[in-house]
Amino acid sequence: MNALVTAAKKEGTLNVIALPPTWANYGTIISTFEKKYGITVNSALPDGSSQQEVDAVKTENGTAKAPDVLDVGMAVALANTNLFAPYEVSTWSDIPAAQKAPNGLWVQDYGGYMAVGYSSKFGTITSLSQLLGPKFKNAVALNGNPTSANAALNGVMMASLAEGGSASNIAAGVSFFQKLKAAGNFSPIQATGATIKAGTTPVVFNWDYLNIPSYVGVAQANWKVFIPQNAVLGGYYAQAINKDAPHPAAARLWEEFLYSQAANGGQNLWLQGGARPVEQQAMTANSTIDTSAAAKLPSVTGTPVFLSPTQATDAANYLAANWAKAVS
């Protein structure tokens, strides 16, 4: 480990990509890493999608600007393993087997459950069918286009689970949004902190760690989150190291930092950002977890469901054929 730290400090720089500062507390993670090791972090393309991260790796290949590490959705990770370098962090054994590649090419880092965040002016929402009511005119938005954004696809899938569909069948979710649109409640606007603050998109389907006040930019008292009963849909992102990283030692040190179980290590920092770190089970067992942050996570009733790669592809293909028709 010490050798790694020395080598990384010698490199002095780390290129990260698509890490918005308010997303799962990445802003603090980056600055903590910078202060701890004195390495400058270049953060490019803050709102890039996972695919754009991979494209940047390909376009910038061989230059000093190429991204060193990637934080991508599972679909993109599985499709691009030929770009990654294998690496097993020191806490490798604390990560559940289903959440890492056996050859170390990728490993899941943090995740959350799909939730509905809403302005407190609507009272308390306990079920999705309430969203079809008249007081939600032009109010309900997804986080992006489901044929493009991971969060949006999972939003529709969560609606499907809540409406009686299953992980292999997203049709119920699409028809829910079709009903929303027919009732005039579906808002096509891209939901951002600004639109939420202005009241233009008061109800947003998004990961629970993206429905926290610091991400949506609204005070705690004015923004509530609910996860429907028995429609607990989880999703994790994955870390990978660029095979041709311009700063290989710094990249690996970054991974070590992210998976460290220290009080101000990556896992706990993610937890403080409202996301569930992948080593959460192990850390609860060995008491390294930040218990107050863990207590703030939204409670869930029901077994969490995770989409398998085939289920995710089937859902995407169904949406490609049917989404536009349903809601435009």
Place this chain on the structure above:
Amino acid sequence: MAAVTALNETPATSAGRPRGMQARRRRRLNIFRYVVFTVLGLFFVLPLLGLLRFSLEGTKLGTWSGTAWRQIASYQNTGIPPLQSAIEITLELAVITCAVMLVLLVPTMIWVRLKVRWLERTIEFLCLLPLTIPAIVLVVGLGPIYNKIQHFSLSSLMLFWIYVVLALPYAYRALAAGLSAIDVTTLSEAARSLGASWFTVIVRVIAPNMRQGILNAVLLSWATVFGEFTIAYLLLYTNLQVELYSISRNTPNAGVLFSTSFAALIFTFVLLLILSYVGRIRRGRG
């Protein structure tokens, strides 16, 4: 050189025109101008005012707060270069782009108008092509080229190669409008018969008569460089718009995106205004 008279000037030689009719026409013209300026002016100003108002919002809707503006100066620069260097780079980019664009486009357009008219439509199509392909897809094609360029220089100034291309549609149109307003053939024949070289014809005879067209082309190119975001963003360069965007993502206040955009608008507006006066000083000497 041939003077360009404004539409409202009446040459001294106009004789025998009843005064009343001229005055009436002038009055109608003025009413028309005021109506147009007011209606369209409102159309342009109201959204900007809405933006300004939102950038001054406090944490509760309806209150006022200057935080979004103060935060432009005090953002935490985790991972992004300082604002000043982004402004400098973009200024340099704008100057280089305008210069290259003028040197490339003005002589070519004049030459084509004079000698190679059959190429005119082709050039027009080529100059419209950059605007037809969305920037997000153009980047796909630019990837290999910029990969090679980056082995020579990592500087964001290398963006000028593609910025000239991006400015072509607008600059071409402004220059074409300027060209169509003068009789290029007669001017060039007259100058050539007096023994001028082609260089003199283009630079010292025709170009000064296209002043408004050239000025507008420069304004458009300048504004293009200052407003360009997508290509710089996707190629991982830093220019003003990318920097402002990163700043707005680094500060939790939703209004910062709008205070930075508004500040960029005002800044570019002032720069363009200064540019338009540079044109005038040149004319005085000319």
Place this chain on the structure above:
Amino acid sequence: MAVAATTETGARSWRAGRRPSVPSWLGTVPFLAYVAIFLLWPTGIVVVDAFKNPNGAWAFSNFTELFNPLVRGYFIGSFKLCVFSSIVGSVLGAILAYAIASGDPDGVVRRLYLSASGVLGQFGGVTLAFAFLVLVGPVGLLFHASWYFDFPWGIGLIYIYFEIPLMVLVFLPAIDGVRVQWREASENLGSSAWQYWRYVGGPLLMPAFLGGALLLFAAALSAYATIQAWENQVAYVVPQQISTALSSEVGLSNVNVADLLALGMVILMAIVMTGYALLQRRAARWLR
């Protein structure tokens, strides 16, 4: 015409001794070379990739994808939006340009308007969409426009916002060239204002006007950030679908489809330009 053997600039008179003819189009080589490297080469990459598979093999059948009803819908949507915004934008822009041109050519007002046009013509994206949302959107300051999310009216209005300044900047130089003497002369011959515009001013300005409208059409066609911020959960126009094809995280990304759609846009533009060239030829006939 008196021909001097040499002049003060040392240039040889153009009448004396014709050199073996160097084809005149060589003068356009610098421009063409630049465009070839930085425009045609990237475009070529995009066009070639449109006919390939994700694993690199040739797939000319990709072209039939352009006729798939979903894709046709995107192109029709793009066309509707662009025609609406470019026609309204060019007419209003021409009127505004005329209003500016009829003022003092050296005045502050003109400079202010030109600079403002330069800035607003490039204004777009998230901030422009948000400005209109704040003004006429679902909880707008001014009023809540129920037609705001009807495609293409709401987004068309937003596009017109940046199209008018663009038109002003590209059309103004042409208006400046219309001499007041021509107006005087035509009135001396007894024509009315309407006849002047119909037979003199109009035909003179028509090429520049059509060129401006064409530019507006192209600008609207490739505009992406604005409509994406206005609404991004369904794709109405081709650039939005290109974005999905390029950056989809859910496995639907396919660079070749994106390139194919871009090729489709180039073809659409070529068709529009043909119509434009025909219109220009008709307008030029008026000048004969």
